[in-house]
Amino acid sequence: MTSLDEKFRTLATDNAPGQEVRHPGDDIDALVIGEILSGAPVDFSHGDVDAFEPSPGSFDCFAQGVQIGGKRAYTEYRGDAGIREALAVRLARFTGAPVAGTDDLIITPGSQGALFLALASTISAGDKVAIVRPDYFANRKLVQFLDGEIVPVRMDYHATNDSAGLDLGELEDAFRAGVKVFVFSNPNNPAGVVYSRTEIDHISRLAGRYGVTVIVDQLYSRLVYSGTTYTHLRAVEGSAHNIITIMGPSKTESLSGYRLGVAFGSPAIITRMEKLQAIVSLRAAGYSQSVLQTWLAEPDGWMEERIRRHQAIRDELHSMLTAVAGVAARLPQAGSYLFARLPALAVSPHDFVRILRYQAKVIVTPGTEFSPDAGNSVRLNFSQDHHAAVNAVGRMMALIERYRV
Amino acid sequence: MTSLDEKFRTLATDNAPGQEVRHPGDDIDALVIGEILSGAPVDFSHGDVDAFEPSPGSFDCFAQGVQIGGKRAYTEYRGDAGIREALAVRLARFTGAPVAGTDDLIITPGSQGALFLALASTISAGDKVAIVRPDYFANRKLVQFLDGEIVPVRMDYHATNDSAGLDLGELEDAFRAGVKVFVFSNPNNPAGVVYSRTEIDHISRLAGRYGVTVIVDQLYSRLVYSGTTYTHLRAVEGSAHNIITIMGPSKTESLSGYRLGVAFGSPAIITRMEKLQAIVSLRAAGYSQSVLQTWLAEPDGWMEERIRRHQAIRDELHSMLTAVAGVAARLPQAGSYLFARLPALAVSPHDFVRILRYQAKVIVTPGTEFSPDAGNSVRLNFSQDHHAAVNAVGRMMALIERYRV
Numbered sequence: 001m002t003s004l005d006e007k008f009r010t011l012a013t014d015n016a017p018g019q020e021v022r023h024p025g026d027d028i029d030a031l032v033i034g035e036i037l038s039g040a041p042v043d044f045s046h047g048d049v050d051a052f053e054p055s056p057g058s059f060d061c062f063a064q065g066v067q068i069g070g071k072r073a074y075t076e077y078r079g080d081a082g083i084r085e086a087l088a089v090r091l092a093r094f095t096g097a098p099v100a101g102t103d104d105l106i107i108t109p110g111s112q113g114a115l116f117l118a119l120a121s122t123i124s125a126g127d128k129v130a131i132v133r134p135d136y137f138a139n140r141k142l143v144q145f146l147d148g149e150i151v152p153v154r155m156d157y158h159a160t161n162d163s164a165g166l167d168l169g170e171l172e173d174a175f176r177a178g179v180k181v182f183v184f185s186n187p188n189n190p191a192g193v194v195y196s197r198t199e200i201d202h203i204s205r206l207a208g209r210y211g212v213t214v215i216v217d218q219l220y221s222r223l224v225y226s227g228t229t230y231t232h233l234r235a236v237e238g239s240a241h242n243i244i245t246i247m248g249p250s251k252t253e254s255l256s257g258y259r260l261g262v263a264f265g266s267p268a269i270i271t272r273m274e275k276l277q278a279i280v281s282l283r284a285a286g287y288s289q290s291v292l293q294t295w296l297a298e299p300d301g302w303m304e305e306r307i308r309r310h311q312a313i314r315d316e317l318h319s320m321l322t323a324v325a326g327v328a329a330r331l332p333q334a335g336s337y338l339f340a341r342l343p344a345l346a347v348s349p350h351d352f353v354r355i356l357r358y359q360a361k362v363i364v365t366p367g368t369e370f371s372p373d374a375g376n377s378v379r380l381n382f383s384q385d386h387h388a389a390v391n392a393v394g395r396m397m398a399l400i401e402r403y404r405v
Numbered sequence: 406m407t408s409l410d411e412k413f414r415t416l417a418t419d420n421a422p423g424q425e426v427r428h429p430g431d432d433i434d435a436l437v438i439g440e441i442l443s444g445a446p447v448d449f450s451h452g453d454v455d456a457f458e459p460s461p462g463s464f465d466c467f468a469q470g471v472q473i474g475g476k477r478a479y480t481e482y483r484g485d486a487g488i489r490e491a492l493a494v495r496l497a498r499f500t501g502a503p504v505a506g507t508d509d510l511i512i513t514p515g516s517q518g519a520l521f522l523a524l525a526s527t528i529s530a531g532d533k534v535a536i537v538r539p540d541y542f543a544n545r546k547l548v549q550f551l552d553g554e555i556v557p558v559r560m561d562y563h564a565t566n567d568s569a570g571l572d573l574g575e576l577e578d579a580f581r582a583g584v585k586v587f588v589f590s591n592p593n594n595p596a597g598v599v600y601s602r603t604e605i606d607h608i609s610r611l612a613g614r615y616g617v618t619v620i621v622d623q624l625y626s627r628l629v630y631s632g633t634t635y636t637h638l639r640a641v642e643g644s645a646h647n648i649i650t651i652m653g654p655s656k657t658e659s660l661s662g663y664r665l666g667v668a669f670g671s672p673a674i675i676t677r678m679e680k681l682q683a684i685v686s687l688r689a690a691g692y693s694q695s696v697l698q699t700w701l702a703e704p705d706g707w708m709e710e711r712i713r714r715h716q717a718i719r720d721e722l723h724s725m726l727t728a729v730a731g732v733a734a735r736l737p738q739a740g741s742y743l744f745a746r747l748p749a750l751a752v753s754p755h756d757f758v759r760i761l762r763y764q765a766k767v768i769v770t771p772g773t774e775f776s777p778d779a780g781n782s783v784r785l786n787f788s789q790d791h792h793a794a795v796n797a798v799g800r801m802m803a804l805i806e807r808y809r810v
Contacts, residue, residue: 003529004677011680019481019683043479050475059471066464066662070455073662074448076424109514109664112687124408125530125552138684145684147530257471257478257691259514259664272409275416278424279543279550281686282517286662288693 042392047251047383065290079107079284096235111261134370192332220335446766447797452656452788470695484512484689501640516666539775597737625740
């Protein structure tokens with residue numbers, strides 16, 4: 001079983017959000033300095049869906065789905081036709097390019113399900129796949145699971161404020177070297193930066209020229225802060241046909257618990273994704289898909305208010321952290337991730353993450369999950385109770401000082 | 406993309422339950438004889454969850470899960486620890502062998518999710534996998550997706566009434582030839598037969614002797630009819646450690662719409678399955694996992710009543726069908742599948758299935774989905790409204806006579 005053993009070693013979830021509970025303290029006592037800091041625990045590894053109300057009517061829609069019963073439980077594998085048709089109209093409006101509900105859209109178990117299905121439908125063993133560094137850890141792990149070959153592309157998110165900082169030369173080199181699929185998140189997870197119009201245009205042109213399939217994870221593309229222009233790749237003029245866009249109601253809407261995602265774009269790829277869904281999870285998310293009826297259809301002003309509250313947390317945490325000597329972080333342009341580079345510490349960044357959890361009851365995600373070059377950074381999901389998050393970052397700052405070299 | 410194209414061609418879902426809506430009538434008019442038969446449409450391709458009430462309290466449990474919020478949405482990838490612990494006790498009682506909630510159990514999106522995760526965690530490209538003919542179509546398709554090599558093992562379910570009819574000699578030949586994983590459903594889907602104690606003992610011994618991992622899909626093992634003894638492979642003395650058992654609340658409990666499954670057994674394999682779940686669907690079924698609190702914990706007599714009602718439908722449909730000259734079918738011992746061999750007809754079995762849908766509003770699943778040798782059989786899921794099912798089978802009988810050679 002060597003080969004499978006190796007593969008699953010690369011799929012380690014030890015540092016993944018939510019898995020901390022499976023790893024007891026071990027040797028932490030030998031590392032710590034000073035006392036435990038008191039305060040409400042904050043888990044920045046994912047958003048706190050209790051901090052924000054779910055979008056209005058979501059539970060009622062679910063309850064109606066249960067009442068509908070069999071017709072909602074046993075839909076086409078890609079999801080209920082009526083829900084798809086109505087949602088397609090709203091997705092077309094949101095992204096600025098047509099979506100045909102019949103053929104261009106699939107409902108999946110979470111946006112993670114969509115990401116897996118999209119990659120598994122476009123990658124064979126040995127295929128080259130361009131992956132941004134840093135980017136969402138599952139991108140890399142999925143390519144490893146599918147026996148693809150990762151071609152890293154650098155994103156220098158600290159170098160600029162006008163773009164994400166993707167190295168477009170390196171991207172073209174990768175495409176020229178035979179990359180078949182390019183997968184990336186926009187806004188970038190973990191850095192919270194948004195690709196500029198110029199970057200998206202460039203990606204679109206290159207994909208067309210080299211025949212590369214592009215999978216763009218736009219999970220957080222609704223949560224865009226003031227002053228930022230968001231460009232939907234699929235709406236760029238002359239964009240290649242082989243584009244799959246992934247979204248879903250999630251932390252932004254406090255609906256993660258319903259486990260819903262959607263993918264839309266190339267009907268040929270969507271058809272493959274449905275065939276695969278039939279054997280990996282059978283059907284769209286059953287009764288839960290009913291909740292999509294509220295999505296992108298919230299009351300006027302609802303989303304604006306949600307953005308405003310997140311922006312307030314973002315601003316306060318960002319200014320707290322960047323006031324610490326040696327800490328660097330871009331101001332997130334969208335989504336709820338803040339990626340902070342730590343100063344030199346007397347313990348390894350990995351141990352500092354463990355110490356944070358143990359001494360401050362603050363959980364963050366180590367940067368190595370996103371890039372081998374981001375070992376001294378940590379990711380915070382700031383979709384949290386504002387007050388608790390500020391206190392938690394205060395404790396984190398205190399521990400940075402305590403462990404500073 | 407040739408290789409992926411080929412792979413996805415083998416994953417065709419054209420004849421899969423629920424997908425009929427994607428295939429319009431085509432050339433059906435040239436085939437049909439006589440008039441359309443009137444009557445309520447019945448979709449035997451899957452159970453009708455509206456025909457039987459969901460188990461008591463299931464919706465309330467879901468609603469409580471939503472109230473719990475973040476702690477229920479963001480559990481360990483393998484599912485909420487409390488739900489797992491409590492369920493493990495009931496699964497141990499049900500199957501007759503210990504289950505440790507901490508390490509031996511994972512909650513998945515549907516039992517289909519469990520099947521995929523189990524196979525993807527144990528099969529590498531080129532590995533030999535023993536598959537029973539006939540058996541659930543996803544077993545075969547999953548092995549194809551994972552680039553495994555299928556080694557078919559014959560089950561002569563018509564030859565006996567005392568066992569499933571598995572060819573144990575052929576199974577040992579397959580194991581001797583290097584099979585790494587054996588996956589099978591018990592009760593068998595589509596034939597509705599239950600493996601005898603002797604067969605299960607034999608499978609257990611052979612798996613131990615040849616070091617084969619066994620994945621047993623026991624989805625319908627609760628719905629066992631009078632006179633049948635059900636043997637849980639995992640409880641057989643001396644059973645190998647590499648066993649994964651798959652179950653879930655589904656049509657039996659009218660809970661399919663919550664998309665829940667569980668897998669339990671070898672902690673090493675469960676750990677791999679969790680790592681994989683983290684990248685293919687992220688987490689256990691979110692709020693839905695709350696519904697597991699009602700499962701295997703129904704009020705006294707509830708399951709017995711559900712079995713009694715299914716047994717009544719089974720008995721009536723089976724005697725109707727087997728009274729037709731040339732039709733053969735084993736009396737299902739468990740589950741809700743009835744697999745009927747048709748007499749010689751003037752149209753191909755595939756066209757007869759289309760004609761049934763068009764002229765009788767009766768949907769059945771063609772036997773070729775389960776075995777290349779079962780082309781003249783069709784599968785009926787008889788978990789339906791009793792009255793509607795009897796009428797639908799009446800129409801099917803009329804069309805058999807109409808198209809008989």
